[in-house]
Amino acid sequence: MIKKWGLLAVAAMLLFTLAACGGKGNNSVNSDASSQASSSAAASGETVTLKFLNISEYMDSVEFKAFLDRFQVKYPNIKVDPISVPHEQYINKRNIMLASGEQVDLLWGNGVEQFDAINKGFLMAIDEAAKEVDVDMTKDFGDFKPDKDGKYYRFPIQQNNWMLYYNKKVFDDAKVPYPDEKVPMTWDEVAEVAQKITNLNGKEKVYGMFYNNWGMYFYGYGSQLNNGKFYTDDGKVNINAPEFVRSLEWMNDVMNVKKAAMPIAEFIQNNTDFLSYWNGNYGMVVGAQWYAQLAATKKDKFPRDWKTGIAPMPVPSEMAGKHMNWSSIDSLAVPKNSTHAKEALILAKEYVSDYTLSTGALPMYTKVAKDNYFEELASALKDDDITLEQVTYLFGGDPAVINVEEKPVLGAPQEYESTFLDIISQYYTGAKKVDEVLNEVKVKVDAAIEEQQKN
Amino acid sequence: MATILKNMPERKLSRAYSLERLERRAGLMFALPVIVGFLLFVLIPMICVFLLSLYKVDLMSNTFEFKRFEYYDKMLHDPDFWKSVRNTLYYMVIYVPLTLALGLGMALILNTKMRARGLVRTFFIIPYITTYVATLVVWNVFLHPTEGPVNSLLVSLGIANPPQYMVDTDWALPMLALIGAWKDVGYHCILFLAALQGVSKDYYEASSIDGAGRFQRFKHITFPLISPTSFFLLLITIIGGLQAFYQMALLTKGGPAFSTTTMTYHIYRSAFEYYNFSYASAVGMFLFLLTLVLIAINWFGQKKWVFYQ
Numbered sequence: 001m002i003k004k005w006g007l008l009a010v011a012a013m014l015l016f017t018l019a020a021c022g023g024k025g026n027n028s029v030n031s032d033a034s035s036q037a038s039s040s041a042a043a044s045g046e047t048v049t050l051k052f053l054n055i056s057e058y059m060d061s062v063e064f065k066a067f068l069d070r071f072q073v074k075y076p077n078i079k080v081d082p083i084s085v086p087h088e089q090y091i092n093k094r095n096i097m098l099a100s101g102e103q104v105d106l107l108w109g110n111g112v113e114q115f116d117a118i119n120k121g122f123l124m125a126i127d128e129a130a131k132e133v134d135v136d137m138t139k140d141f142g143d144f145k146p147d148k149d150g151k152y153y154r155f156p157i158q159q160n161n162w163m164l165y166y167n168k169k170v171f172d173d174a175k176v177p178y179p180d181e182k183v184p185m186t187w188d189e190v191a192e193v194a195q196k197i198t199n200l201n202g203k204e205k206v207y208g209m210f211y212n213n214w215g216m217y218f219y220g221y222g223s224q225l226n227n228g229k230f231y232t233d234d235g236k237v238n239i240n241a242p243e244f245v246r247s248l249e250w251m252n253d254v255m256n257v258k259k260a261a262m263p264i265a266e267f268i269q270n271n272t273d274f275l276s277y278w279n280g281n282y283g284m285v286v287g288a289q290w291y292a293q294l295a296a297t298k299k300d301k302f303p304r305d306w307k308t309g310i311a312p313m314p315v316p317s318e319m320a321g322k323h324m325n326w327s328s329i330d331s332l333a334v335p336k337n338s339t340h341a342k343e344a345l346i347l348a349k350e351y352v353s354d355y356t357l358s359t360g361a362l363p364m365y366t367k368v369a370k371d372n373y374f375e376e377l378a379s380a381l382k383d384d385d386i387t388l389e390q391v392t393y394l395f396g397g398d399p400a401v402i403n404v405e406e407k408p409v410l411g412a413p414q415e416y417e418s419t420f421l422d423i424i425s426q427y428y429t430g431a432k433k434v435d436e437v438l439n440e441v442k443v444k445v446d447a448a449i450e451e452q453q454k455n
Numbered sequence: 456m457a458t459i460l461k462n463m464p465e466r467k468l469s470r471a472y473s474l475e476r477l478e479r480r481a482g483l484m485f486a487l488p489v490i491v492g493f494l495l496f497v498l499i500p501m502i503c504v505f506l507l508s509l510y511k512v513d514l515m516s517n518t519f520e521f522k523r524f525e526y527y528d529k530m531l532h533d534p535d536f537w538k539s540v541r542n543t544l545y546y547m548v549i550y551v552p553l554t555l556a557l558g559l560g561m562a563l564i565l566n567t568k569m570r571a572r573g574l575v576r577t578f579f580i581i582p583y584i585t586t587y588v589a590t591l592v593v594w595n596v597f598l599h600p601t602e603g604p605v606n607s608l609l610v611s612l613g614i615a616n617p618p619q620y621m622v623d624t625d626w627a628l629p630m631l632a633l634i635g636a637w638k639d640v641g642y643h644c645i646l647f648l649a650a651l652q653g654v655s656k657d658y659y660e661a662s663s664i665d666g667a668g669r670f671q672r673f674k675h676i677t678f679p680l681i682s683p684t685s686f687f688l689l690l691i692t693i694i695g696g697l698q699a700f701y702q703m704a705l706l707t708k709g710g711p712a713f714s715t716t717t718m719t720y721h722i723y724r725s726a727f728e729y730y731n732f733s734y735a736s737a738v739g740m741f742l743f744l745l746t747l748v749l750i751a752i753n754w755f756g757q758k759k760w761v762f763y764q
Contacts, residue, residue, distance in 0.1 A: 092727045099732055101514040120730050122515060265600040265619040337515040415729060422710040425622050429711075440712070444535075448729075451529075455511070 048340050049079040050347055053094060054108040057294060058359060059084035067355040071347065078343045091116075091414065098122055104335050105344040108157075111328040112417055115409040117335075118153045119452060124336040125151035126345060133345045141364045144329075154331035155348040158361040160288040160406065162313045162326045163394045164190075165296070168384075169306035170197050170206055170283040179284075181390055184312035186320055187221050187250055190284065194260035197283040208260040210282035211251070212274045213267060215417050216326055216406050217286070218424060222247030224324055225316050228405025235411055235453075237445045239420065240438040248427060248434050255428060264428040278302040286313060288326075289395055293360035297380040307384045310394055319402075323393075327403035329364070362396040411449035419444045501743070508736035526737035536738060538713055539721035540745075542628060546717055547696035549632035554692050555685070557636060558643025563673075565644065566651045576648075583641035587701045594634050595621070595706060621707050624714040631702040631715055639695065643688050650684035651677065679762040686761045690750060697746050718742045 058064065059082050068080055083104070085093045091113060097104055109117060117123050130137050130152065137144070137152040147153045164179060171178055174197040179185050185193070194208030211217040222244035223230070232238045255261045262272070277285045278295045285291070292310075295302040315324050332348040334341050349365075356363040360380070362373055374397060378388040392398075408416045420441050426432040432440075508527065511520040530536050561579055565572060582590060597603050598620040609617040618626045658676045667675070678685075700719040703709055709716035709724060716724070718738060726735035 095727050095730045098515055099726075099730065101517070121513065263600070265622040266602075268622050269595060269599055269620075271595075335515065418728065422708075423712045425711045426624065429619055429622055431624060437712075 047077045047079060048343050049081055050105040050340055050343055051081045051083060051103060052106045052347065053083045053085065053097065053104050055087045055090055056084040057087060057290075058108065061359075063358040064355065067351070067358070070354060071350050074350070075343075075346060078346060080347060098335060098337075101337070103337055103339070105338040105340050106332055106334060106347055108330065108332055109154075110330050111409045112407050112413040114154050114331050114333055115147070116414040117333060118148055119412070122335055123153045123333045124338070124341060125153055126155060126334055126341070127152050129334070129341040129345050130155070132342050133349055135345065135349055140366055142366060144364065154329070154333050155345065155352070156364040157330045157332060157352055157356055158289075159364055159396070159403075160290075160326065160328045160330070161362070161394060161396045161401075162286060162288045162406075164284055164311040164313055165277070165287050165291055166284045166309045166311065167280060167282060167306055168309050169280070170208075171309075173197075173206075174199070174283075178309055179311035181311060182393070183321060184315045184323065186317045187314050188317060190314045191250065191254050191258060191260065194254055194284060195258040198258075198260040200259065204281055206281050206283065207262055208258075208283040209254055210277040210285040211261055211267075213264075213272070213421060214274075215408075215420055218251050219244050219247050219420070220286075220326055220406070221250055221314075221316060223326065223404050223406070224319060228327075230405060230408035230416070231410055235449065237408075237411075237416065237442040237449070239408075239416075239445075240435065240442050245434055245438060248424065248438070252428060252434070256430070264425050268425065275302070278304060280304055280306055289361055292377065292381065292395070296384070297360060297377070299383075308381075308386075309384065310386055310390055312394065322402055323398055323400060324402045324404065326406035328406035412445055412452050415448035416441075416445045419448070504736045504739050507733055508740050509733075511733055522733070526734045527741075529734060530737045530741065535713060535716070536721065539716050539718045539738075542713075542715065543697060543699070543717045543719075545628055546632045546635075546699050547693065549629055550635050550696045550699070551689070551692045553632070553636040554639050554643055555688060557640045558688065559647050559685070561640065561644040562647030562651055565648055576645075579644050580641040582638050587638065588705060590638060591634070591702060591705045598630065622711050624712055627707055627711065627715045631699070631706065634702055635696075635699055639692070643692070646684055646688055647681065650681035654680045680764070682761040683763055686753070686757050690753060693749050693753070694746060697742060697749070718745075 064082075068082070071078075071080065083093075083097075094104075094107060094109075094113075094117075107117075114123075127137060135155075137146075141156045144152075144156055164185070166179060168178065176193060176196050179193075190209070196208070197206070198208040199206040216223070219230075219239065222241070225243035225246065226238075226241060229238055229241065229243075238244075251261075255263060262270075275295055276282075277287070277291070296308055312323050313325060315322055332351065334344045334348075338344055352363045352365040353368045356365075357368070357370065357373055360377060362370060374388060374392045374395065377395060378386065378391040381391065407413065423437050423441050423444075427434050427437045509522060509524070511522050512518070565576055565579070569575070598605055600606055600617075600619045600622070606617040620626050620630050654677060658680070659672060662672050662676055698719050699717050700723065703715045703717055703720040704723065707715040709720045719742070722735045722738050722742070725731045725738065
């Protein structure tokens with residue numbers, strides 16, 4: 001009897017194991033086939049439901065709900081199931097969903113996240129599906145180049161426009177003149193001003209400079225110096241180049257010598273949020289248009305009794321007078337297991353045409369009317385005495401702006417960024433020298449790149 | 456049993472057999488929920504993890520490529536993996552003895568006649584029943600490098616550069632082990648206390664008559680009699696130490712510079728951050744084997760010190 005039960009249990013276990021772990025062999029999904037399937041689904045008038053994964057900063061808003069309502073009226077056969085995830089949990093959530101075989105039809109990502117997805121083979125090329133929804137990837141997004149092997153994987157939403165935000169009250173209290181509206185400060189000038197406006201003896205500490213624990217706040221100055229050369233010509237890590245060393249040293253000077261920025265130990269242990277700048281206890285921060293989108297124009301969420309000012313992004317002394325920007329593109333993409341590629345791109349097209357502007361960002365999609373964008377944004381910032389001319393110049397209206405890479409996006413970008421941030425704190429706490437930490441990053445990320453190339 | 460059955464008349468024998476069958480069936484039915492649970496939630500996932508470690512898997516397109524032991528080879532040549540093994544063992548060297556010693560010490564104190572014993576017991580058990588996230592938030596504030604009470608005290612005592620704890624590679628892991636021990640010690644204390652209260656007072660009275668001192672009583676009576684509980688707690692503390700994860704995930708994210716990346720955090724990061732499930736499964740299997748070896752060593756070693764009455 002026991003033998004029988006034992007055999008039955010083993011048989012059931014094996015069956016279950018095979019069912020749970022088994023696959024279909026090497027039957028890789030063909031993106032063309034999936035887009036054809038979606039075409040027929042759309043043509044037959046059957047209702048499809050799209051799972052749309054995006055960060056909660058863009059989904060949990062009245063404007064997004066209004067957009068979905070409009071979309072539903074326009075496309076009654078395409079239902080949208082929005083999945084909203086806070087940005088700090090986004091990568092893990094995305095990986096878990098995709099790893100578990102859950103079908104997602106459209107997903108958001110910044111430059112690093114989307115290239116990470118491309119390198120890991122999550123995404124399908126959208127060239128063909130884009131044509132079906134009347135989008136020409138080569139022309140409709142300006143000078144937007146193919147992502148990999150001559151194919152487009154990303155449907156661009158917006159390009160980040162970086163600038164210097166400053167707190168006028170902090171400058172006034174320190175009797176320091178505001179930064180020039182048109183001429184960017186050099187990083188050395190920023191460091192000096194940050195030191196002058198820092199006040200650590202008051203009721204509340206006021207730091208002259210706010211930063212985020214994101215890569216560009218440490219290596220971004222170097223990226224301006226060497227035109228975003230994060231990789232060597234043979235595809236290896238270039239983070240130990242002298243330009244990046246200088247960049248990290250600048251931050252060390254501000255943080256640990258001039259004491260004009262919060263020490264990194266304190267910053268990390270406080271779990272400092274990127275929107276903390278808006279609590280008024282910092283003089284300056286380098287930030288992109290999302291600071292205006294999420295905080296400067298949202299006084300109900302971020303009430304303040306001080307005025308903000310905006311100025312061009314600081315530059316190295318070698319680039320004095322030039323308007324520079326860390327270029328990074330947020331985009332939408334279609335996972336390769338989606339069976340509704342066409343519908344997903346219809347949603348993507350509507351997202352950039354009908355929603356992006358309402359978030360306060362300038363869509364890259366050239367066919368959307370953007371005439372009122374600068375006026376509306378200037379109007380939202382008029383209480384801060386920010387002019388239309390300033391907004392136009394800094395939020396994407398300057399054709400002469402020099403763009404350099406914001407982050408490394410080619411080889412193992414996710415590993416690059418997280419390894420860099422994990423290791424460099426050693427330098428800022430004084431435990432290691434700058435060359436040591438950067439060489440350590442190089443060794444680890446080179447190994448990750450090599451591993452990725454093998455696969 | 457066999458002799459009784461042999462001497463029984465045939466009718467009675469058949470009834471006895473059917474009774475025995477019924478009992479077996481009933482026993483099996485009672486055990487079935489556990490067996491099914493074990494199969495579904497332990498054995499089958501474990502087999503899946505092992506299979507996953509042998510294949511390059513892309514669940515998005517349902518493709519599986521047999522890689523033999525390639526991921527194990529990668530694991531064995533990965534410096535980050537060995538660092539995570541070292542970190543795990545370092546964590547355990549602090550966490551295991553500290554938790555056991557404090558748990559036993561506290562139980563010995565609570566086992567004496569003292570005022571407000573119930574209240575003190577409650578205080579001791581509070582960390583264990585409080586959610587991990589809440590306790591870690593409190594510890595984070597407590598160990599804040601500039602404004603935390605610990606460093607404020609150290610500064611007031613004249614220490615100019617107190618440790619920076621969670622961003623210091625030398626301090627972060629020991630502090631996490633300390634937090635882990637603080638969290639779990641209440642549970643150990645309760646179990647030790649239950650064991651201590653099960654020791655008959657007659658032994659102590661007899662030993663007192665024989666002139667045994669406090670230490671001798673502990674060495675020759677208390678410790679042997681609570682040794683089955685000590686053994687059980689040792690095993691679960693080792694397992695708990697090998698699986699340390701919460702503190703790393705919530706306070707340090709494995710950093711700084713990989714200094715708090717334990718094996719479980721390495722698995723988590725490889726799987727969910729870097730999407731390398733096959734490699735993570737290989738590390739998972741290694742962790743399983745390491746656990747098994749450590750448990751086996753203790754299991755066979757128990758003969759020397761565990762005393763079953």
